[in-house]
Amino acid sequence: MITLEHVTKVYPSNRGEVTAVNDVSLHIQEGEIFGIIGYSGAGKSSLIRLLNGLEKPTKGNVIVAGRNIANIKGKELRQARQEIGMIFQHFNLLWSRTVRENIAFPLEIAGVPKEERLKRVDELIQLVGLEGREHAYPSQLSGGQKQRVGIARALANNPKVLLCDEATSALDPQTTDSILDLLVDINKRLGLTIVLITHEMHVIRKICDRVAVMENGKIVEEGEVLHVFRQPQQTITKRFVQQITEPEETKETIAHLLQQYSTGKVVQLTFVGEAAEQPLMTKLIRQFQLNINILQGKISQTHHGSYGVLFIHMDGSDEDIERALAFIRQQQVEVEVVTNE
Amino acid sequence: MNNLFPNVQWETIWAATSETLYMTGVAVAATFVLGLILGLLLFLTSKGNIWENKIANTVISAFVNIFRSIPFIILIILLIPFTKLIVGTILGANAALPALIIGAAPFYARMVEIALREIDKGVIEAAKAMGATTAQIIWKVLIPESLPALISGITVTAIALVGYTAMAGVVGAGGLGNLAYLEGFQRNHNDVTFVATVLILVIVFIIQFIGDFVTSKIDKR
Ligand SMILES: Nc1ncnc2c1ncn2[C@@H]1O[C@H](COP(=O)(O)OP(=O)(O)O)[C@@H](O)[C@H]1O
Numbered sequence: 001m002i003t004l005e006h007v008t009k010v011y012p013s014n015r016g017e018v019t020a021v022n023d024v025s026l027h028i029q030e031g032e033i034f035g036i037i038g039y040s041g042a043g044k045s046s047l048i049r050l051l052n053g054l055e056k057p058t059k060g061n062v063i064v065a066g067r068n069i070a071n072i073k074g075k076e077l078r079q080a081r082q083e084i085g086m087i088f089q090h091f092n093l094l095w096s097r098t099v100r101e102n103i104a105f106p107l108e109i110a111g112v113p114k115e116e117r118l119k120r121v122d123e124l125i126q127l128v129g130l131e132g133r134e135h136a137y138p139s140q141l142s143g144g145q146k147q148r149v150g151i152a153r154a155l156a157n158n159p160k161v162l163l164c165d166e167a168t169s170a171l172d173p174q175t176t177d178s179i180l181d182l183l184v185d186i187n188k189r190l191g192l193t194i195v196l197i198t199h200e201m202h203v204i205r206k207i208c209d210r211v212a213v214m215e216n217g218k219i220v221e222e223g224e225v226l227h228v229f230r231q232p233q234q235t236i237t238k239r240f241v242q243q244i245t246e247p248e249e250t251k252e253t254i255a256h257l258l259q260q261y262s263t264g265k266v267v268q269l270t271f272v273g274e275a276a277e278q279p280l281m282t283k284l285i286r287q288f289q290l291n292i293n294i295l296q297g298k299i300s301q302t303h304h305g306s307y308g309v310l311f312i313h314m315d316g317s318d319e320d321i322e323r324a325l326a327f328i329r330q331q332q333v334e335v336e337v338v339t340n341e
Numbered sequence: 342m343n344n345l346f347p348n349v350q351w352e353t354i355w356a357a358t359s360e361t362l363y364m365t366g367v368a369v370a371a372t373f374v375l376g377l378i379l380g381l382l383l384f385l386t387s388k389g390n391i392w393e394n395k396i397a398n399t400v401i402s403a404f405v406n407i408f409r410s411i412p413f414i415i416l417i418i419l420l421i422p423f424t425k426l427i428v429g430t431i432l433g434a435n436a437a438l439p440a441l442i443i444g445a446a447p448f449y450a451r452m453v454e455i456a457l458r459e460i461d462k463g464v465i466e467a468a469k470a471m472g473a474t475t476a477q478i479i480w481k482v483l484i485p486e487s488l489p490a491l492i493s494g495i496t497v498t499a500i501a502l503v504g505y506t507a508m509a510g511v512v513g514a515g516g517l518g519n520l521a522y523l524e525g526f527q528r529n530h531n532d533v534t535f536v537a538t539v540l541i542l543v544i545v546f547i548i549q550f551i552g553d554f555v556t557s558k559i560d561k562r
């Protein structure tokens with residue numbers, strides 16, 4: 001559905017040039033939810049804006065739904081844009097229009113006749129769950145409701161692709177989750193391809209099929225979400241994964257525990273997919289002569305199964321501990337013995 | 342009434358009032374349109390906007406600044422040949438219009454430009470992302486989103502225009518200013534000057550009231 005071929009975006013500026021996107025190649029399949037994560041300034045917004053021609057690439061091709069966005073303009077570009085919806089961090093609604101009128105706006109642009117417009121707006125209001133708020137102005141809506149209007153508006157012309165630029169970054173955690181649920185729902189119901197950028201791993205975890213990690217204008221890592229969670233390669237990816245698996249205080253707690261337990265081993269277990277649902281602890285205690293102490297743990301749901309991290313302390317003979325570790329590895333669980341460096 | 346204002350001829354007063362209203366009304370309408378066009382051009386040709394064009398922006402900006410800086414009374418004199426050419430005379434209400442419009446439009450154009458700059462860039466971008474044409478962006482985004490500021494701007498401009506008509510009156514344009522000067526000041530009839538002044542104030546208050554009312558009515562922010 002979307003293919004980027006060696007795409008580079010350079011902005012001229014007073015203090016020399018800024019390379020916001022640096023030789024990025026990507027392929028995004030039809031119907032998938034693709035996430036791009038990176039810190040502020042990584043070039044995420046520049047990248048997503050290339051997809052609907054809000055920015056033109058300095059080099060490379062940007063092919064969306066069969067059209068090379070990089071070299072079309074005028075009418076053709078405007079038509080292509082009607083097939084690419086976009087939602088924004090700050091919603092970007094027209095304050096002078098009601099919910100209904102905001103949703104009707106892209107339909108007016110596309111020249112949809114009035115009667116059809118009214119019908120379509122009603123459908124969209126239902127789709128995003130805004131019944132009863134049709135005649136409110138944006139200033140009378142909560143952040144979550146505003147983003148729902150943004151989503152309805154983006155979907156009005158039945159686009160093939162939905163671009164989300166930090167769509168939940170201005171929302172509180174609960175509202176974020178409800179908007180993410182809505183996006184998944186839309187993705188399933190309409191078979192829409194969704195590209196979203198974010199700096200929150202939580203968003204990637206919750207709804208994405210695949211993820212790309214962006215740093216200094218480059219995609220440094222890319223893959224299926226669960227896979228990337230299990231085996232992050234780059235330091236930056238590891239840090240993002242830690243955002244959701246390890247609560248802030250984990251490191252300190254573990255260091256403290258290592259001092260406390262003079263015998264045995266502190267082990268970090270990483271479960272992915274089905275492994276997370278097995279009664280591993282029960283098996284360990286039954287089969288080995290070990291004392292097992294659960295120190296800290298967290299299991300998160302991803303779009304494709306669960307993912308969890310557990311810190312345990314195992315105490316017993318060295319032999320038993322080694323055998324237990326070997327057993328755990330057989331269960332497709334990543335094991336890392338935590339030491340005090 | 343006649344004792345209080347012995348020199349006031351009410352028919353003359355009403356005729357002068359309606360002349361003032363006519364000059365103000367036509368000038369406000371023309372200023373609104375012309376100022377809006379100039380303001381839009383100033384905005385659209387500025388850096389980072391749809392028709393970004395440094396030369397055009399500099400030229401329009403210079404034109405606006407020059408005409409905005411010329412004191413109105415001097416502008417009237419400078420425009421005499423031009424007025425004669427297009428109106429055929431330099432006396433009467435219509436003769437005041439070119440100077441009124443040329444004096445007020447650049448003033449209003451700057452207010453339009455400022456109003457447009459206040460619009461959230463993200464909203465314009467959202468419209469672009471939906472595939473809007475420039476005309477659609479102007480009519481459906483720029484003007485509606487800046488409308489309260491455009492209305493309060495034209496209110497201020499209209500009040501300034503009432504003042505301008507009075508000045509134009511002194512040099513022969515008719516209206517309440519003309520009456521106050523010829524009948525009131527030159528013949529030393531203070532009651533006429535007083536009535537003309539009160540009527541001008543009433544017009545100003547009414548304009549201000551309507552402007553404030555409309556602005557608050559349409560502002561949904
Ligand atoms: N229009 C622009 N002109 C000049 N530099 C820009 C422009 N837009 C973005 N940049 C620069 O490009 C880099 C990437 O920005 P951006 O794409 O917004 O990153 P992100 O969305 O990941 O925070 C930053 O260094 C930013 O300053």
Ligand SMILES: [Mg+2]
Nearest residue numbers: 044045046166
């Ligand atoms: Mg950004």
